[in-house]
Amino acid sequence: MTNIHPNTDNETEKLALEGGEPVRQKALPLEFPGGHFIGPGEIAAITKVLKRKSPFRYYGFEETHETDLFEKEYAQFCRRKFALGVSSGTAALSISLAAMGVGPGQEVLVPGYFWVSTVGAIVRAGAIPVLVDIDDTFCMDPVDLRKKITSKSAVILVVHMSGAPGRLDEICQIAKENNIKVLADCAQANGSSFKGRAIGSFGDMAIFSFQLNKNMTTGEGGMIVCDDKHLYKRAFACHDMGYARDDAGRLDTSDQQYQLWGQGCRMNEISAALGRIQLLKLPQIVKNMNTAKYKIRNNLNDIEGISFRHIIDPEGDSGPFLITIFNKSEVCQQFNKALRAEGVVPPEVGLSNIPMTEWGLHIYYNNKSLTNKTSVSDDGYPWSHPANIDSNYNYSKGELPQMDDLVSRSSIMSIPSVLTEEDISDIIRAYRKVASHIFVKEKITKILSVPSTKTHPPLSITDRKSARGLNVSK
Numbered sequence: 001m002t003n004i005h006p007n008t009d010n011e012t013e014k015l016a017l018e019g020g021e022p023v024r025q026k027a028l029p030l031e032f033p034g035g036h037f038i039g040p041g042e043i044a045a046i047t048k049v050l051k052r053k054s055p056f057r058y059y060g061f062e063e064t065h066e067t068d069l070f071e072k073e074y075a076q077f078c079r080r081k082f083a084l085g086v087s088s089g090t091a092a093l094s095i096s097l098a099a100m101g102v103g104p105g106q107e108v109l110v111p112g113y114f115w116v117s118t119v120g121a122i123v124r125a126g127a128i129p130v131l132v133d134i135d136d137t138f139c140m141d142p143v144d145l146r147k148k149i150t151s152k153s154a155v156i157l158v159v160h161m162s163g164a165p166g167r168l169d170e171i172c173q174i175a176k177e178n179n180i181k182v183l184a185d186c187a188q189a190n191g192s193s194f195k196g197r198a199i200g201s202f203g204d205m206a207i208f209s210f211q212l213n214k215n216m217t218t219g220e221g222g223m224i225v226c227d228d229k230h231l232y233k234r235a236f237a238c239h240d241m242g243y244a245r246d247d248a249g250r251l252d253t254s255d256q257q258y259q260l261w262g263q264g265c266r267m268n269e270i271s272a273a274l275g276r277i278q279l280l281k282l283p284q285i286v287k288n289m290n291t292a293k294y295k296i297r298n299n300l301n302d303i304e305g306i307s308f309r310h311i312i313d314p315e316g317d318s319g320p321f322l323i324t325i326f327n328k329s330e331v332c333q334q335f336n337k338a339l340r341a342e343g344v345v346p347p348e349v350g351l352s353n354i355p356m357t358e359w360g361l362h363i364y365y366n367n368k369s370l371t372n373k374t375s376v377s378d379d380g381y382p383w384s385h386p387a388n389i390d391s392n393y394n395y396s397k398g399e400l401p402q403m404d405d406l407v408s409r410s411s412i413m414s415i416p417s418v419l420t421e422e423d424i425s426d427i428i429r430a431y432r433k434v435a436s437h438i439f440v441k442e443k444i445t446k447i448l449s450v451p452s453t454k455t456h457p458p459l460s461i462t463d464r465k466s467a468r469g470l471n472v473s474k
């Protein structure tokens with residue numbers, strides 16, 4: 001790597017925030033990991049579908065069977081028996097919960113760090129979400145999970161946030177001990193693995209999203225994977241018109257076991273054609289993000305004032321986000337502002353390198369429909385359903401103390417799949433520059449604020465280096 005000076009004395013460089021020269025002038029690339037990789041392969045694949053005038057999965061002028069093929073390839077990729085292409089990750093969540101028979105009188109355990117779709121799917125199923133705290137992995141905390149299980153717990157909806165899972169072994173073990181099903185929301189972690197196993201292979205069912213800001217994209221789209229034929233057949237009926245189909249794709253309404261209600265969320269052939277090409281590129285996309293992320297982390301891990309999200313299996317991390325943790329909320333805000341002023345920002349339309357408090361509907365207490373227990377019908381369903389009356393939970397800030405604390409003093413930055421060595425080097429330099437100013441000031445303020453009758457001697461060079469957050473032993 002070029003141009004990285006881990007121990008450069010940045011003290012002399014004025015912060016951009018205070019009128020100094022910013023580390024970089026050019027915005028970083030936009031997020032959208034799979035989007036950057038859309039090229040001639042994708043164009044040719046969708047052109048083929050369009051030329052045949054057959055974008056619908058089950059009939060057309062000259063069918064291409066792209067969705068059938070995509071599902072086969074995806075099931076193989078996840079080491080699963082079944083894969084079902086759907087219209088979005090949100091649909092995949094709803095359909096999976098329906099396949100699992102989730103409804104009123106049941107509770108679904110979900111971490112407080114999620115996306116609105118995750119919790120929305122539970123409420124729309126008629127069940128009650130039970131928030132579980134997160135731990136240093138920024139995913140579900142197994143210790144809190146145990147405490148939140150009740151006789152109504154039907155599903156653990158584990159969410160592999162920001163590219164990687166948390167303590168998945170423990171969570172699966174708890175589910176097994178308590179005979180609770182696991183649905184894994186892998187929307188943000190496509191292409192990741194955990195201890196050598198594809199991420200989609202964990203849980204009774206797992207879902208993916210192919211929306212534009214995901215590791216691979218079809219614009220909009222999603223996938224459900226599982227090994228249980230019965231769950232698959234239920235999911236199939238629910239994603240379509242509520243019935244099975246025969247091998248020729250014709251509706252088969254004869255099997256009473258699969259006479260359900262459909263949600264009309266089929267995948268179309270254009271999305272599938274795009275997805276098949278993107279799936280081939282996914283390993284490279286993930287490799288790029290993982291490599292860039294760990295170059296950044298490894299070049300900053302000597303700074304005392306910051307730490308990073310705990311990733312249990314860094315090799316399996318798909319890498320789209322870097323979460324930096326500070327010791328105090330004010331320091332996080334101040335550091336982030338200074339880092340942004342150094343040019344560590346995406347173009348205006350992007351959302352990256354922000355304090356996590358600004359991470360919108362990913363944070364449970366920012367979801368007004370949840371905190372206010374909103375209903376789409378006038379009768380207050382599902383909150384008011386007689387079978388749910390005993391499940392009376394609060395969703396406001398303060399419910400998950402570990403998450404509230406972590407979010408208040410962490411920032412999140414996208415790691416685009418096309419970062420150059422220069423981009424990476426600039427990010428590292430900017431972090432170090434800001435750290436050298438902010439942490440030295442913080443330390444001096446601390447020293448000066450200690451009431452003492454003695455006069456402090458001037459700081460030695462070693463003191464000054466360690467006060468800047470630089471590990472002097474390195």
Ligand SMILES: Cc1ncc(COP(=O)(O)O)c(C=O)c1O
Nearest residue numbers: 088089090115117187209210211
């Ligand atoms: C964790 C998580 N779950 C579910 C979804 C929903 O996926 P989609 O946008 O495809 O509906 C998303 C993405 O937006 C997500 O980040």
